[in-house]
Amino acid sequence: MEDSNYKTLQIKRKSPNSSVFDLVINRPSRGNALSADFFTEFPAALSSLDRNPDVAVVVLSGAGKHFCTGIDLRLLNSITQNAGSAEEGRTREKLRREIKSMQQTVTAVEECRKPVIAAVHGACIGGGVDIITACDLRYCTEEAEFSVKEVDLAITADLGTLQRLPGIVGFGNAAELALTARHFSGLEAKRLGLVSRVFGDRAAMEEGVAQIAEGIAGRSPLAIIGTKRVLIESRDMAMQQGLDYVATWNSAVLLSDDLKEAVSAHLQKRKPLFAKL
Incomplete structure (x- = not known):
């Protein structure tokens, strides 16, 4: 399956029988910079993949030489130019709504519900870092280059990096990266914990990430979406709240055909087969 109804994205199925789908940021001539269209299309595409029962895992990547070079400067310019045309209070309230809408895109x-795996090559700058910090798993190539770039543009990063990155790489590391806006390599991203694994080149990454994604896709979809949801919800909860949340979650979905199939397959030493979600 391929979907070409988007201006800034492409959806591709790994193979006819695979439940792994590629979501590709597709503005290679602009370094996959994030345009106004992207902020409309990206959540719509994710919602479409979420609702599609054929989809178990989404792999997010970039077309061309880079993953994402950040927000398109023309979009930033249009936001600032439009800011001074109305009464100041209303202008600022409108800007807040625009920022909140862009945050929601990330x-x-x-x-x-389905896990989203980031596969990063080339540049992953500014808004690109916002996006990958929201992903469930992150992988990159050795030549990948990252930067929390916003302070270089006189902006406080506002689409999620300052909220999510500290939980991934630690507060001190996140502060250093955000305040200096320095570029760092794929190998350093691995040392910091931003990515789980670094591959020698893009082809090796695509093959390796496909194997990881297929492995996840072969497991119980109820268990996979539950694990994702509980991880995210528990992140901002106290320990006892998190334990209570997962108890409630499992009381709702644990007694499933997936559990029966997993136990049966284990006893029979065969690969389990789960129904689509």
Whole structure:
């Protein structure tokens, strides 16, 4: 399956029988910079993949030489030019709504029930870092280059990096990266814990990530979406709240055909087969 109804994205199925789908940021001539269209299309695409029962795992990547070079400067320019045309209070209230809407575009990654895996090559700058910090798993190539770039543009990063990155790499590391806006390599991203594994080149990454994604896709979809949801919800909860949340979750879905099939397959030493979600 391929979907070409988007201006800034492409959806591709790994193979005819696979439940792994590629979601590709597709503006290679602009370094996959994030345009106004992207902020409309990205949550719509994730929602479509979420609702599609054929989809178990989403792999997010970039077309061309880069993963994402950040927000398109033309979009930033249009926001600032439009800011001074109305009464100041209303102008600022409108800007807040625009920022909240753009934040929601990134949060849509977390709201997608299916796991989203980031596969990063080339540049992953500014808004690109916002997006990957919302992903469930992150992998990159050795030549990948990252930067929390916003302070270089006189902006406080506002689409999620300052909220999510500290939980991934630690507060001190996140502060250093955000305040210096320095570029760092794929190998350093691995040392920091931003990515789980670094591959020698893009082809090796695509093959390796496909294997990881297929492995996840072969497991119980109820268990996978439950694990994603509980991880995200527990992140901002106290320990006892998190334990109570997962108890409630499992009381709702534990007694499933997936559990029966998993136990049966284990006893029979065969690969389990689960129904689509």
